[in-house]
Ligand SMILES: [Fe+2]
């Protein structure tokens with residue numbers, strides 16, 4: 162979105178330690194929407210969440226916001242593959258992403274909540290309970306629609 166230079170630099174500094182990890186870079190192998198990889202999608206959702214927090218003037222836990230946003234789709238498979246239960250991807254992947262993030266990075270309970278609730282209201286029993294989770298859930302829906310529409314236009 163439209164982050165200024167200072168905001169962009171700040172976000173880059175917050176993101177760098179996690180984004181450079183090879184486990185996170187693995188998300189480049191998987192397609193999310195259209196021609197957008199899961200890694201690129203997660204970067205876009207992180208930037209959009211951060212942008213929303215600034216423009217809404219919400220005080221947020223920035224490290225939790227950035228970690229939750231970057232790892233919200235850290236499920237590490239291609240959801241387009243035909244696999245048992247593949248149709249249930251929308252319902253099941255937040256739990257898979259959360260478990261991977263917990264195992265690999267030992268993320269906090271708050272960060273786990275952000276990941277678990279990002280598909281709400283699809284995941285009925287995992288609603289966002291903090292402002293960081295609301296921001297990631299909203300940014301994810303916004304970016305997903307944009308990426309899907311952009312993919313259709315080019316096809
Ligand atoms: Fe997702």
Ligand SMILES: [Fe+2]
Nearest residue numbers: 202233234301
């Ligand atoms: Fe997503």
